[in-house]
Structure formats: structure tokens, C-alpha cells
Amino acid sequence: MAGSANLNVMMKTARKAGRGLLKDFGEVENLQVSTKGPGDFVSRADKAAEAMIMEELMHARPSYGFLGEEGKEIEGEDPTRRWIVDPLDGTTNFLHGLPHWAVSIALEHKGQIVAGVIYDPVKDEMFYAEKGGGAWMNESRMRVSGRHRMIESIFATGLPFAGRADLPETIQDLARILPACAGVRRFGAAALDLAYVAAGRYEGFWERGLNAWDIAAGIIIVREAGGILEPINPEGDVIADGQLICANEPIFETFAKVIRKA
Template identity: 40%
Template sequence: MVNGEAEPFVIGSKSFTAVAINTAAKAGQWIKTKLGDINRIDTKFSSQDLVTEVDKGSEKLIRNLIMTHFPNHSILGEEGVEPGPEASAKALQAMSDEEYLWIVDPIDGTTNFVHGFPFYSVSIALAHKGEVIVGVVYDPSRDELFVAEKGKGAYMHGKKTEVSTEEKLEVSLVATGFPADRQGALVVNLKGVQALSPKVRNLRVAGSAALHLAYVAAGRLSGFWEIGLNSWDIAAGALLIQESGGQVTDTAGKPYSLAVRNILATNGKIHEELQQELAAAEATGF
């Protein structure tokens, strides 16, 4: 009990975190068995925004496992939402009053998965009254599981994760993405790439926002930003970073919430410098 209230991480004897871990691991292992065995590739928002039957199968598996344990909870999954930023925002808004909302990306990095490039992940978060309380990102290629509970720290295979110690951009390894929205978000993000590439140690664009965020939490990257992401790309990774001592805001520096689409996540030490560079380059998306 906390302040006379039941702890939000448990219903009865069932731990949300245990279910999230088990579900992400099962989905990830199933996805891995499908590598190189894709019968159909469709596009969603643009010709670069891919979806396969493996994405859909993974989401179905995740939904079934969560609903078995928590039939009264709600689930917001990427494959259950129409493509495009407006539909994503609307879907989140429609579920924003739910007490317990699972936010799921069944494969973050589908393009990598399709090409056999081993950088993709399963992202599962649980929000309680709009606040993320559990976050799990699983990388099946490396069998690395990143997990965080609000107020209880973040871990990778039992070892506490901590953000990196770099204090300046010039010694920082920073990641971003190339958004599927070629007319809008990509143009803005490329301004940021152009402005930042001479000012950081190096940039990485590996194609899974959830995994990039997990890498910030684990100290492998000093920061990450991207324009035009969705709640399911960010929710789990944001908690991982916060619980590892880092900072997560939107690209204008405002506090993170589930509605944030333009994300800035760092070790905290380079946050202000990175935010100012994005603002100076008119690359915040605002």
C-alpha cells in the first residue's frame, strides 16, 4: 500500500512488470523465428512506412497475452490505428481517460526487420491515469531486455542502467531517425541533422526509436531526438531514460507526456545544449 492506496504495479497478485517482460520476450522470440520468412509487405503512411504480417501477428500475440491477465485494461497498439499523425493523435486522445492503458509497438524498426538488419525491438509500456509506470523494450537480435518501473529504477538483465556522463555535445554520440513522413517531419529532422553533425562526436541513425531510447538509458548514446514519432515509439523508452537518471522533453523543452511527438531525450547533461541547437536550426518541429 502507498498512502493508503493499492500499489499501481499490481492487481491482486499479478505484477504488471512481469506480464510486460514475459509478453515482450515471447513476442520478440516469435518475431525472430519469422526473419527471412515474410510473405507480404504493405505500406502505410508512405512508401517508406512498412508493415508486414509479422507486425500484425506480433501485436495479436501481445494483445492476447495482456488481455488474458488483465481483461479490463485497454490497449493502444500501432497496428490497430490508421496510418498518419492525425489518426495517431486521435487514437491516443480517445483512450486518454483509461485507468490502465497498454501502449504497444509490436515491431519498432519494421524496415530493418524486412531487410534483415538486426536493429529492431518490441516496445511495451503501461500508463496508469496517463502516466507511464512500466516500460519494457526487448531486442530479440541481442536478447537484451530493458525494463523500468516508475520510481524503482531501470535495468537490463538485472543490472541497473545509468545514462552516460558526457557533458558537452562535442564528445557525445547522438542518434536520430529519418521519419516516414517525407514531406513534413523528415524535412525538419534533416535540418537538425545538418546543424548537429558538425557539433557532436558523431550521429547514428539505426532505425528503431524505442531501441535508441533504450540505448540512451543504458549510456550507449548521450542523446536522441526525432520529429513526428508516436506514443508507442516513445512511451517505454522515455521511462527507461527517466529511471536511469536522464531527461525527456519535447524538442521545445516542455515536459514529456504521452501526447509528445517531437522527442528530445538525453543523459540530462547535454539536454539544454542540444535543445538550443535544434531551436537555432528551426528543427524542433514547432
């Protein structure tokens, strides 16, 4: 797909960040790690990746705002546009040597995500989408799964850790969904969970307690791949509330009813 200038900048930047992170991943045992909070670790590599991404994006588009996981939000001269970045989604996987993590970059315009890139350097899989341009993985067009039956479907979620308040809700979710489906996966990287729904690898995904940078790029990638994505609370807002549910069209309504019974 021939993308816009903005999308090309995002993809180039994600690849550059990915190359740096791969080098650190190869020496994961030697990384200097500091604690950001219970169960939430941040590495020197994470911070360096965000600094590099910010430098690249702000050099290309100096008037845009910037929201990243590791630093303060930057208000741009253009108040209608901002980058939303997770330099290393799946940090805990990264620090444990698990090869499942990604770089996530989104562009927001007037409150709507208009472009998104999720790059998995370990597998060299680049998931990307632009409003109206469809969703892609490397050079292949992506579509959500075509399965129609819950019992044949696999779903993904995140499991709360370290005493997070949404643990009881998630346990109730699992009690309802597990008997109705072919399985639930918890791989520890929300951006890749969304990318995998877009690629048809999962039929659906739900999670609470997420941040804007975890999900911004995945939102447009899922929707451009033909998926339905909504807040778990129908009256809520995905980015502001940090909770969402998504699936292919044939399964979405049934899946949403199961999760929303909470």
C-alpha cells in the same frame, strides 16, 4: 530487479512475442508484406505479434485499455490504465534483414507512463523500468552516459523518408548538431534509440513525427536511468505531439538549445 506483477507480465509477453518474430526474421525473404503507406511497411509477422501481445496482456489485465500500432484502440473498463504497444519497432529493418528491431510495451496510468519494456530478441537484451525502481538491462542497472562535452558525444535521430513534411527541419537540425558533436546515428528503431540513451550508449536522442507506441516505453526507461526527456517544443506534450529530445543531465541544456533553435 524484482518487479511488480504488471512488469513481470510485460516482460514475459515481450519475450514470447520476440520468439515468434525471430522465427519469421529467419525467413524474412518469404514474408508476405503489404503496404500501409509510403515507406511504411507492415508484415504478417507484425500483425501476428500484436494479436498475441494483446491476447496475453488482456488476459492478465482484462479491465485495462489497449493502444497498439496495428489495430483500433480498445477502451478498458478501467479508464485510468492502458497498455501502449509497438509489436515490432523497426519494421523496415526487419523486412530488409537488418538485425535491429524490438518489441515495446508500456503501461500508462492516469496519463503517465509507469512501466516500460523494450526487448531486442536478436541480441537478447531486455530493457525495462518501473516508476521509482530504476532502469535495467537484463540483470544490470542502467545509467545514462556521464560525458559532459558535446564534442565527445554521440546522438541518435530518425531521418524523414518518402516526402514527410519534417524533412527541412531535420536537415537544419543536422547542420547545427554535426559540427558540435562526435557523430549522429540513424539506426531506424526509436524504441532502441531511447533504450541506448538509458544504457549510456548514446548521449542523447531527438526526433519528430513519432507515435505514442514508438516512444512510450522508452520515456520511463530514460527517466529512470537518470536522463532528462522533454518535448522539443517546451510547451508541448511528448506523447500527444510525437516529438522529443533527451540526454544526460550535463549535456541536455546545450543539446536542447541546438535543436530548439529551429
